[in-house]
Amino acid sequence: MELSDFSFSLLQEDEDLVGFDCKDAEMNEFFLEDSKRFQREKITNTYLFKEGELIVAFFSISNDCLNDLGYDNSIWNRLHRKIKLPNEKRIRQYPAVKITRLGVNQAFQGKGLSHQLLDFIKGWTFIEHKPACRLLILDAYNSPKQIALYEKNDFVFLLSSDKSAKHRFMYFDLMRLE
Numbered sequence: 001m002e003l004s005d006f007s008f009s010l011l012q013e014d015e016d017l018v019g020f021d022c023k024d025a026e027m028n029e030f031f032l033e034d035s036k037r038f039q040r041e042k043i044t045n046t047y048l049f050k051e052g053e054l055i056v057a058f059f060s061i062s063n064d065c066l067n068d069l070g071y072d073n074s075i076w077n078r079l080h081r082k083i084k085l086p087n088e089k090r091i092r093q094y095p096a097v098k099i100t101r102l103g104v105n106q107a108f109q110g111k112g113l114s115h116q117l118l119d120f121i122k123g124w125t126f127i128e129h130k131p132a133c134r135l136l137i138l139d140a141y142n143s144p145k146q147i148a149l150y151e152k153n154d155f156v157f158l159l160s161s162d163k164s165a166k167h168r169f170m171y172f173d174l175m176r177l178e
Contacts, residue, residue, distance in 0.1 A: 001108070001111045001112070002116065003049060003113060003116040003117060003120055005051070006049040006050055006051050006056050006057075007049070008047065008048070009050070010046075010047055010048075011035060011039055011045070011046040011048055011058070013036060013040070015036075015048070016053065017031060018032070019055070021105065021106050022105060022109070024103065027101060027103045028103070030101050035058075035060060035101075043062065045060065045061060045062075046060040046101070047059055047060075047061075054105070055105060056105050056108050057102075057104045057105065057113055057117055058101070058102070059099060059101065059102045059117060059121055060099070060102070061098060061100060061121070061125075062098045063095075063097060063098075064096045064097065064098035064137060065094060065096050066096050066135055066137055066171065082173070094135055095133040095134055095135075096133050096171070097125050097133050097135075097136055098136075098137045098138060099121060099137070100138075102114075102118075102121075115149070118149075118155075122136060122172060122177060125174060126174045126177045133174065135171045135173060135174060136155075136171065136172040137169070137171045138170055139167035139168070139169055139170075140167060140168045140169075141166070141167060142162075142163075142164075142165060147168065150170050154172055155171060156170060156172070157170055158170070
């Protein structure tokens with residue numbers, strides 16, 4: 001099963017979301033109850049992959065930035081080294097796109113669509129999405145399954161201090177796609 005088998009579109013106000021279930025109550029609640037309002041209020045945009053009228057998967061993104069506020073110098077210096085910016089080009093904040101939510105309908109889980117969805121978001125953000133941004137960032141659920149998914153897709157942790165938190169901050173350097 002390939003993500004390219006499905007249609008891709010921006011969530012529409014009249015979209016029927018009933019019937020989508022990704023087996024995660026918090027994610028379902030956002031998608032079913034908040035996604036349209038967040039989009040109207042220009043907080044996050046949600047995109048769908050559909051088979052006919054059936055929603056197969058969705059992701060939501062927002063503009064963001066990663067800045068040095070709240071990070072000690074060793075963490076910020078390590079980030080600079082990882083993304084290979086020369087000292088004279090280092091800045092205090094990096095433009096980013098934040099993956100705010102991502103879900104695959106339970107009927108389509110276990111078929112590799114989550115990995116394809118992350119690859120799609122990387123390429124689409126880097127090639128098609130027009131704002132300049134260097135990083136994809138996200139707050140991953142701190143569960144072994146979720147962390148493994150993002151690590152397998154080359155997202156890395158910024159911090160080690162959030163190991164016991166509910167969410168772990170991760171990023172992907174889009175320049176790796178060149």
